[in-house]
Amino acid sequence: IFLKKIRLKGFKSFAKKTDVEINTNITAIVGPNGSGKSNIVDAVRWVLGEQSARTLRGSRMADVIFAGSSERKQLHEASVTLFFDNTENKLALDGDEVTITRKVDEDGRGDYLINGASCRLKDIEMLLMDTGLGSDGYAIVGQGKIDSIIHSKPDKLRELFEEAA
Amino acid sequence: IFLKKIRLKGFKSFAKKTDVEINTNITAIVGPNGSGKSNIVDAVRWVLGEQSARTLRGSRMADVIFAGSSERKQLHEASVTLFFDNTENKLALDGDEVTITRKVDEDGRGDYLINGASCRLKDIEMLLMDTGLGSDGYAIVGQGKIDSIIHSKPDKLRELFEEAA
Amino acid sequence: MADLFANTFIKVKKEFSQIFRELFSGGRAELILSEPDDLLKTGVNINAQPPGKNLKSLSLLSGGERALTAIALVFAFLKVKPSPFYVLDEIDAPLDDVNVTRFAKFIRRYGEIAQFIIITHRRYMMTEVDTLYGVTMSESGVSRLLSLELNEKQIEEHITARKETG
Amino acid sequence: MADLFANTFIKVKKEFSQIFRELFSGGRAELILSEPDDLLKTGVNINAQPPGKNLKSLSLLSGGERALTAIALVFAFLKVKPSPFYVLDEIDAPLDDVNVTRFAKFIRRYGEIAQFIIITHRRYMMTEVDTLYGVTMSESGVSRLLSLELNEKQIEEHITARKETG
Numbered sequence: 001i002f003l004k005k006i007r008l009k010g011f012k013s014f015a016k017k018t019d020v021e022i023n024t025n026i027t028a029i030v031g032p033n034g035s036g037k038s039n040i041v042d043a044v045r046w047v048l049g050e051q052s053a054r055t056l057r058g059s060r061m062a063d064v065i066f067a068g069s070s071e072r073k074q075l076h077e078a079s080v081t082l083f084f085d086n087t088e089n090k091l092a093l094d095g096d097e098v099t100i101t102r103k104v105d106e107d108g109r110g111d112y113l114i115n116g117a118s119c120r121l122k123d124i125e126m127l128l129m130d131t132g133l134g135s136d137g138y139a140i141v142g143q144g145k146i147d148s149i150i151h152s153k154p155d156k157l158r159e160l161f162e163e164a165a
Numbered sequence: 166i167f168l169k170k171i172r173l174k175g176f177k178s179f180a181k182k183t184d185v186e187i188n189t190n191i192t193a194i195v196g197p198n199g200s201g202k203s204n205i206v207d208a209v210r211w212v213l214g215e216q217s218a219r220t221l222r223g224s225r226m227a228d229v230i231f232a233g234s235s236e237r238k239q240l241h242e243a244s245v246t247l248f249f250d251n252t253e254n255k256l257a258l259d260g261d262e263v264t265i266t267r268k269v270d271e272d273g274r275g276d277y278l279i280n281g282a283s284c285r286l287k288d289i290e291m292l293l294m295d296t297g298l299g300s301d302g303y304a305i306v307g308q309g310k311i312d313s314i315i316h317s318k319p320d321k322l323r324e325l326f327e328e329a330a
Numbered sequence: 331m332a333d334l335f336a337n338t339f340i341k342v343k344k345e346f347s348q349i350f351r352e353l354f355s356g357g358r359a360e361l362i363l364s365e366p367d368d369l370l371k372t373g374v375n376i377n378a379q380p381p382g383k384n385l386k387s388l389s390l391l392s393g394g395e396r397a398l399t400a401i402a403l404v405f406a407f408l409k410v411k412p413s414p415f416y417v418l419d420e421i422d423a424p425l426d427d428v429n430v431t432r433f434a435k436f437i438r439r440y441g442e443i444a445q446f447i448i449i450t451h452r453r454y455m456m457t458e459v460d461t462l463y464g465v466t467m468s469e470s471g472v473s474r475l476l477s478l479e480l481n482e483k484q485i486e487e488h489i490t491a492r493k494e495t496g
Numbered sequence: 497m498a499d500l501f502a503n504t505f506i507k508v509k510k511e512f513s514q515i516f517r518e519l520f521s522g523g524r525a526e527l528i529l530s531e532p533d534d535l536l537k538t539g540v541n542i543n544a545q546p547p548g549k550n551l552k553s554l555s556l557l558s559g560g561e562r563a564l565t566a567i568a569l570v571f572a573f574l575k576v577k578p579s580p581f582y583v584l585d586e587i588d589a590p591l592d593d594v595n596v597t598r599f600a601k602f603i604r605r606y607g608e609i610a611q612f613i614i615i616t617h618r619r620y621m622m623t624e625v626d627t628l629y630g631v632t633m634s635e636s637g638v639s640r641l642l643s644l645e646l647n648e649k650q651i652e653e654h655i656t657a658r659k660e661t662g
């Protein structure tokens with residue numbers, strides 16, 4: 001499967017709907033400090049099921065909702081969608097495109113959706129099971145985190161092998 | 166007081182005696198990864214009395230001695246000396262130049278010297294007491310450590326004030 | 331269970347040693363089992379020695395050397411069990427300019443196996459990619475994404491652009 | 497004792513807010529006592545809000561924003577109780593090129609108060625200093641220090657120089 005697009009709506013500093021088209025092999029994202037690059041990384045982690053608000057730099061899940069700026073009021077909901085190309089039918093679903101969505105409202109109530117239909121996180125984990133994707137593991141290396149890979153305890157390192165197996 | 170020179174002998178990757186002249190306001194040290202820049206930072210921390218081998222990235226104090234390379238045998242002793250300009254007599258000593266030295270041998274036996282004469286760490290701390298220098302505090306910011314300043318607990322932050330007071 | 335682990339370990343171990351040598355132009359590194367007789371419980375340790383150096387302790391490596399060693403491990407796993415995409419947030423921060431360029435060329439070859447989304451501030455990374463996006467906050471506090479042409483001029487303008495504030 | 501702390505706190509607090517605004521071209525930040533009624537036991541908290549943004553939590557700041565905030569704190573202490581010299585190891589790593597340049601010019605002004613030894617990989621830092629040294633390991637595993645002329649050519653040669661290995 002390959003990733004076609006990441007859509008952010010009301011997620012952190014992305015108040016306006018933003019589509020990040022990922023239709024090539026290597027995409028770089030650049031910009032000034034504080035412009036929102038790591039927020040895109042957080043969005044991917046989040047939609048893949050990240051459970052820890054702390055890993056997303058907040059204290060509660062609702063902290064990912066656009067909190068307002070000096071010129072714009074805060075929003076009441078955040079959502080992130082991954083659009084996958086499924087033309088090789090690697091995912092256990094029909095259709096050339098598969099979407100995975102996660103939403104949260106300001107009361108912290110969340111929802112997961114596959115192809116627009118409400119589901120549980122478990123369904124998403126099952127769907128992605130053989131693809132090697134998941135919000136754990138080593139496919140997403142956060143800012144400042146490359147060093148901690150080396151400093152992992154021997155049993156923590158072993159877990160990476162078990163996930164890859 | 167101001168720093169004139171840092172002399173490294175057998176300290177980490179500085180197998181040969183090396184003098185770093187610091188006779189201007191702003192000195193930058195550049196070079197490839199692994200060339201030895203942070204080792205100079207470790208040297209300054211060490212000669213000012215750093216007690217933790219771990220802060221110096223080793224497991225015992227003797228780890229700061231040049232451990233040999235594919236072309237050179239290991240050494241048996243390391244020493245670092247700071248040369249200070251004392252022409253304004255800010256330090257409680259006579260003489261226009263004051264030196265502070267620290268040595269260690271491979272058995273971990275160490276020594277401190279002021280102007281070449283053996284002394285205790287306490288004497289060095291007393292000498293530097295009103296200068297604001299010390300291996301603690303915030304005058305030496307290690308690689309990757311700028312972030313942790315912000316994440317310090319409130320009482321840890323308070324300690325910085327007490328040291329500055 | 332232990333077989334699956336052993337199998338994966340052997341493959342990743344081989345890739346890791348190879349990729350390390352490639353990233354460092356020499357030296358050697360190995361993954362070592364902490365308890366080789368107990369495959370169910372053993373942990374995994376990393377030994378790394380950049381070229382010409384004589385030290386075994388990972389902690390004594392420099393910031394850039396540790397980053398490259400970690401990169402070798404991530405890519406060793408990638409070759410054995412690739413994820414469809416990788417998101418790497420400023421992992422080039424501790425690298426010097428030469429290593430950034432080498433890493434950028436290195437990633438190029440893996441573009442066949444997986445998709446990469448790389449966040450970076452380093453110019454030598456920006457020139458080796460297929461697509462370049464700029465994130466900007468021309469409206470305070472609100473991020474916007476722009477497509478950037480992969481030419482020096484647009485990259486430069488985006489890096490130096492700042493909203494004019496008081 | 498509490499007086500000494502209170503005195504230092506008030507001075508550093510004032511400098512911190514000022515330096516933050518300068519480094520960020522706006523925004524605001526403050527040092528806040530966690531227990532203002534108990535000067536002997538109180539801790540100190542940092543509140544920081546870059547320009548145009550609406551968030552109070554330090555953790556939500558970006559990597560570069562946190563680095564600049566920490567720099568503001570270090571320099572606030574420097575103005576109140578300077579150390580004779582400061583050794584800063586790659587503290588510019590998370591900064592974008594514009595912020596590296598601004599930080600380099602910012603440090604220049606403090607060169608009057610204290611000596612600075614700055615380790616860096618960033619070109620825009622190298623051009624704003626008085627003295628430039630290059631560290632090299634042309635003999636494997638052994639560091640050597642060279643004086644570099646502050647011109648583009650020598651900086652470039654040193655950055656791109658690598659021992660030719662197999």
Ligand SMILES: Nc1ncnc2c1ncn2[C@@H]1O[C@H](COP(=O)(O)OP(=O)(O)OP(=O)(O)O)[C@@H](O)[C@H]1O
Nearest residue numbers: 012033034035036037038039065066067558559560
């Ligand atoms: N819920 C939210 N609502 C609005 N803005 C937010 C929210 N969460 C975080 N932000 C803002 O997003 C900005 C951080 O963005 P991000 O971490 O993506 O920056 P960055 O581009 O990665 O910067 P750097 O290069 O410094 O790492 C912060 O200034 C923060 O104030």
Ligand SMILES: Nc1ncnc2c1ncn2[C@@H]1O[C@H](COP(=O)(O)OP(=O)(O)OP(=O)(O)O)[C@@H](O)[C@H]1O
Nearest residue numbers: 177198199200201202203204230231232392393394
């Ligand atoms: N006791 C020792 N004897 C010999 N070499 C040592 C010793 N301790 C550390 N080293 C070597 O010094 C090198 C690290 O140097 P240092 O950390 O100063 O690099 P650096 O220039 O700061 O690099 P970077 O830019 O990646 O941070 C390592 O390769 C390590 O092998």
Ligand SMILES: [Mg+2]
Nearest residue numbers: 038143558559
């Ligand atoms: Mg970031």
Ligand SMILES: [Mg+2]
Nearest residue numbers: 203308392393
């Ligand atoms: Mg270093």
